[in-house]
Amino acid sequence: MSKITVNLATNLKEKPKDQSKLGFGQYFTDHMFIMNYDEGQGWHDARIVPYGPLPLDPSAMCLHYGQEVFEGLKAYKTQDGRILMFRPDQNFKRLSMSNERMVIPAFDEEFMVEALIELVKIEKDWIPTAEGTSLYIRPFIIAVDPMLGVHPAHHYLFMIILSPVGSYYAGGLAPVNIYVESNYVRAVKGGLGFAKTAANYAASLKGQAEAELHKYSQVLWLDGIERKYIEEVGAMNIFFVIGDELVTPALNGSILPGITRMSVIEIAKQWGMKVSERRISIDEISAAYDKGELKEVFGSGTAAVISPVGHLKYNDKIMIINNGKIGAVSQKLYDNLTGIQWGKLPDTFGWTVEVK
Amino acid sequence: MSKITVNLATNLKEKPKDQSKLGFGQYFTDHMFIMNYDEGQGWHDARIVPYGPLPLDPSAMCLHYGQEVFEGLKAYKTQDGRILMFRPDQNFKRLSMSNERMVIPAFDEEFMVEALIELVKIEKDWIPTAEGTSLYIRPFIIAVDPMLGVHPAHHYLFMIILSPVGSYYAGGLAPVNIYVESNYVRAVKGGLGFAKTAANYAASLKGQAEAELHKYSQVLWLDGIERKYIEEVGAMNIFFVIGDELVTPALNGSILPGITRMSVIEIAKQWGMKVSERRISIDEISAAYDKGELKEVFGSGTAAVISPVGHLKYNDKIMIINNGKIGAVSQKLYDNLTGIQWGKLPDTFGWTVEVK
Numbered sequence: 001m002s003k004i005t006v007n008l009a010t011n012l013k014e015k016p017k018d019q020s021k022l023g024f025g026q027y028f029t030d031h032m033f034i035m036n037y038d039e040g041q042g043w044h045d046a047r048i049v050p051y052g053p054l055p056l057d058p059s060a061m062c063l064h065y066g067q068e069v070f071e072g073l074k075a076y077k078t079q080d081g082r083i084l085m086f087r088p089d090q091n092f093k094r095l096s097m098s099n100e101r102m103v104i105p106a107f108d109e110e111f112m113v114e115a116l117i118e119l120v121k122i123e124k125d126w127i128p129t130a131e132g133t134s135l136y137i138r139p140f141i142i143a144v145d146p147m148l149g150v151h152p153a154h155h156y157l158f159m160i161i162l163s164p165v166g167s168y169y170a171g172g173l174a175p176v177n178i179y180v181e182s183n184y185v186r187a188v189k190g191g192l193g194f195a196k197t198a199a200n201y202a203a204s205l206k207g208q209a210e211a212e213l214h215k216y217s218q219v220l221w222l223d224g225i226e227r228k229y230i231e232e233v234g235a236m237n238i239f240f241v242i243g244d245e246l247v248t249p250a251l252n253g254s255i256l257p258g259i260t261r262m263s264v265i266e267i268a269k270q271w272g273m274k275v276s277e278r279r280i281s282i283d284e285i286s287a288a289y290d291k292g293e294l295k296e297v298f299g300s301g302t303a304a305v306i307s308p309v310g311h312l313k314y315n316d317k318i319m320i321i322n323n324g325k326i327g328a329v330s331q332k333l334y335d336n337l338t339g340i341q342w343g344k345l346p347d348t349f350g351w352t353v354e355v356k
Numbered sequence: 357m358s359k360i361t362v363n364l365a366t367n368l369k370e371k372p373k374d375q376s377k378l379g380f381g382q383y384f385t386d387h388m389f390i391m392n393y394d395e396g397q398g399w400h401d402a403r404i405v406p407y408g409p410l411p412l413d414p415s416a417m418c419l420h421y422g423q424e425v426f427e428g429l430k431a432y433k434t435q436d437g438r439i440l441m442f443r444p445d446q447n448f449k450r451l452s453m454s455n456e457r458m459v460i461p462a463f464d465e466e467f468m469v470e471a472l473i474e475l476v477k478i479e480k481d482w483i484p485t486a487e488g489t490s491l492y493i494r495p496f497i498i499a500v501d502p503m504l505g506v507h508p509a510h511h512y513l514f515m516i517i518l519s520p521v522g523s524y525y526a527g528g529l530a531p532v533n534i535y536v537e538s539n540y541v542r543a544v545k546g547g548l549g550f551a552k553t554a555a556n557y558a559a560s561l562k563g564q565a566e567a568e569l570h571k572y573s574q575v576l577w578l579d580g581i582e583r584k585y586i587e588e589v590g591a592m593n594i595f596f597v598i599g600d601e602l603v604t605p606a607l608n609g610s611i612l613p614g615i616t617r618m619s620v621i622e623i624a625k626q627w628g629m630k631v632s633e634r635r636i637s638i639d640e641i642s643a644a645y646d647k648g649e650l651k652e653v654f655g656s657g658t659a660a661v662i663s664p665v666g667h668l669k670y671n672d673k674i675m676i677i678n679n680g681k682i683g684a685v686s687q688k689l690y691d692n693l694t695g696i697q698w699g700k701l702p703d704t705f706g707w708t709v710e711v712k
Contacts (some may be wrong), residue, residue: 064554067558205506209459
């Protein structure tokens, strides 16, 4: 499994000219990584080939039973022309965990980091250079058995596709409005919430669509059992600054163990902040707000890195956080994380991997 | 939308010779139905074309975020050569409900019944004739936008594929062993449990795989909140005969509203049985067993129609139902339902639709 065949495209696509209009996940590069799994043979035939359509049988299991997992990370071009990736080992580690829950065969994590480096090297000219832009990396695995029995599959494809993406904040870091979802549930203990798998995103679509109708950018999910403990935002984990404490929901089996989340915790601890991963109810947040102790709220995730929340709605109560402005902790975390990611600050944690 | 273009295959496949080895969902017929949805244009281009691979972009939303719904029903060949389908209107009605939950655009249910009849007519020679065999019908809809943002899609494919399937019970109706799942959760109120969508099947894979390791055929899911109320079996709804009462969990938002389930209830009521759709805990079942009142347990679903449970395990307790034999109610329901489906009994309910 240590060899990657490379078949370069003969015709390269035109790259998007206006880096301010890249958006997210709309353009794809010239090549993709692909590797097969067949029972009895294991993972094999790792290759980099021209990007193009997959001929899937209409009965392919991934189109019916959602046996599919994915990851999301980024490669950044620094001002001095180096290419950095942020903690790719953690993404493949999490993918292994998702595989385990979804009954998808294990793979060699180190090999996949190598394969990713190989692919990014080939596509290095696709990494945009404008402020805030990056190359989004989407590894994913799909079950492809052409049969309709409900069983873990015997055949899979492991793929990586790449997409140049724009700055999440077109006009610089800006607070978002979110509301607490009370009708729908994203995930529940004993379910799939901690895995990065299609089902959790499928479960979020209706809440997300209704939020957008009401001019909110996303929803904050509560636990599916008592409907009062805070979980996550679907595309992000969530943090609260209450007094001088940085609080985020503990990993309880139903929320995604975010890599940006993990990094925020490590940085804040290094700064000497009091950081708590614990169960936290929406009522506690509401009470802290009333007492004037809720200083900041922000999301963390690969897409936006840090996303300050300016307006949080819970039933009829609207909480305006930090006067709707970016808080000091949010800003400092954003500056630090993006500083490390784009190579502007020294990487004292050893998080970045240079693609040479 | 009222026209279906037909493009017949020039080379027909060889049909499986041994109808005793059809299995489930392994063989597909020569043609498939396909229809596109594009925002602004609605559903269009309904067509029957040769069965073959779908060229999907690797970024197609259904491969990442599980925005996909499906149905399952059957066509039967009667001894006098007629072709019957069982309640196809109910399947498309349920698909509409699944669409609504999954934020997939609505379609014309009556048109889809017509389209299905058209397809089955073309493939009529694929309907197997051996005892217990049928043509399994799989309508499904997948989101195909080639982009990675987490949003309801703007482009979909509506497809129907057909598969000749064997008798579920190779050696005639026989009781199965199931156990009560206590680690994993399939679905929860506020989630997707009532929709026929990939996520619910994805959530069931690990429990199912572990059940098979322990020589059980399936698991019985409990509710995700209190972990004590009975939900369903994943591939089937569940019924209990307690004393002279036929009991099945009420439709509560987290279980699938089965069409066989609905039909069982209607038949049993017509027989004058006391039928209750209500909340029922595993402890109540266990207590009824101890008192000798648990007469029968059976599953209901399209694949097996009626599946008697002979052995039910809950933690360390093993309940042997009706001495591990098929109960009278189970047998009579099976005979009645399959009698109607295969045209051996008069269809007094008006459930069957003849394909002429």
